[in-house]
Amino acid sequence: MGNTAQIRLSDREDSSHPIALTTPDELVICINPHRTGFAEFVGTRAMLEAEGVLPEKVIWPDGFDGKCWNDGQFRYWLRRQRPKGAKGPRKAFQGVDWWMLRWEPVNGPDFRERELAEKKKELEDMIYLRSPAGIRESGIASERYWAAVDDKKFQAFKTCIPGWVKPRRGRNTPSSDGGDSEGVTGGEVAFKAPR
Structure with a gap:
């Protein structure tokens, strides 16, 4: 569900009424958000301490002050964050x-170097696709x-897996052998999974 905290808005007329704020029960880990090359751990103090990071x-x-430090391998930045959606x-x-x-990483490439490497790879892939x-x-x-x-068998099999194929809408059509296709629409093949 989520952790609920009560906060009071101190600069509004309705500051006497607390607002319920719900945060996730587990630590949120974002690896390489927006292709920036860093990782973020978001959660309560207890969650961060328990994770050992x-x-x-x-x-x-x-x-909202931040605390920065460097251990020689990584640069760190710790700060309070407004919960998402608050x-x-x-x-x-x-x-x-x-x-x-x-x-x-301390010695990792900056975002310009990473973007340049991505564009270079994209161009190499496009050139390869035009090669013999x-x-x-x-x-x-x-x-x-x-x-x-x-x-036909593979397409019928796909319909047995929930969420893989959206059901078609339409009217019932007769099967190619002249019989009823048991409610299958749009010329699909009826497939009954073995039990």
Whole structure:
């Protein structure tokens, strides 16, 4: 479900009414968000301490101040964070137990170098697809795709797996052998799973 905390908005007229704030029960881990090259651990102080990602005697910052340090391998940044979806002024969340720890490699490439490497790889892939080997590989993949589309048993099997194929809408059609297709629409093949 979630952890619920009560906060009071101190700069509004309705500050006497606490607002219920729900946060996840488990630590949230974001690896390489927006292709930035760092990782973030988001959760309560107890969650971060239990995960073992903090030094033993870390000094927790006050309010929304941040604490940065470097252990030679990674750069760290610890700060309080407004819970996702929470509304209201920032200072209303100064006492909320919801923290973000970001860490990134000290000697890793910066975001410009990573973006350049991604663009270089994308260009190399496009050039390969236009080469004779790439054209041949695309042709083989296309043949396999259309063979799978034409494989009636495989298409019928896919309908047995929940969520893989959206059910078609439409009217019932007679099967090719003249019999009833048992409610199958749009020319699909009826398939009964073995029990």
